[in-house]
Amino acid sequence: MALFISLFTISSGYAKTIGPSRLMLTTQDWAPYQFHQNTEMKGLAIDTVKCALGSISQPYQLTMTNWSEAQLRVQSGAQHGFFLASESQERNEYATLSAPIAKQTINWYFGSGVKPTINELSKLNLKFSAKFGSNKWFWLKRHGFNVIKQPRDATVLLTLLKRREIDIVLEDQRVFDNALESAGLAKDYFRSKHMETKQMGVYFSNQFLNEYSGFLDSFNSAVKKCKG
Known part of the structure; x- marks a missing residue:
């Protein structure tokens, strides 16, 4: 079942906005970009989104849930947008990506004893995974990798990789570093290899726009002003 946590803010005075009476945005618990701590949403992305909405006097509500549910809520029209997300063809069919809020470095992480090489032989014979519902998980599936499991977060990914239930993981560097730190492991505990770098922003539904x-x-x- 999804976890829903909401945060509200209302612009001061009677400033006219160019959006709805309350903008409905949804996100996932994905430290360090956005996470829930002591009844408050915090993180790199949260700070920028709140700054931008405050500067245009836009009242809003943020809802935190699992990533698949967050995207479905925007696709169905229940929410106006979701974040943080990188661009994909599937998302572009029903939503439009905003200006970049954060840069995402995506790495391969290799289990103990696994050679740090990605080729046609390894993609079929080794076990791969990524956060379920993410661009990375679907990219692996589309490109013929032997994808197993449907892990909901980086903590589960790390555990599966450490146990060698998964051989190779594809994950955001900041997110995986955060999971390693929380587990009391060094950042170089697993061998890694850079895959690509992407920009991430807020996806707003085309119906809303x-x-x-x-x-x-x-x-x-x-x-752009908030990032400064």
Whole structure:
């Protein structure tokens, strides 16, 4: 079952906004970008999103749930947007990505005794995985990797990799480093290899953007100022 945690803010005074009376955004618990701590949402992405929405006087509600549910809520029209996310063809069919909020470094992580090499032989004979519902998980599936398990977070990925239930993991470097630190392990506990670097932002539903045509430009300008 999904976990829902909400945070509200209302703009001061009677400033006119270019968006709805309350913008509904959904996200996942994905430290260090966004996480729940002591009844408050915190993180690199949370700070930038809150700054941008505050600068354009946009009231909002943030909901934290699992990643698959977050995307489905936007696709169905129940929410206006989800974050943080990298661009994908599937998401572009129903939503539009904002200006970059954070840069994502994606690495391969190799279990003990696994050679740090990705080739046609290894992709079929070794066991791969990534966070379920992420671009990385679907990319592995589309490209013929032997994908097993449906891990919901980096902590589960780390545990499976340490136990060698999975041979190779594809994950965001900051997120995996955070999981290693929480587990009391050194950042170089697993051998790793850089795969690619992507930009991530907020995906706003196209239905929402059609209704509030000036919102995305204003939000993007605010994001750039907040990042500074």
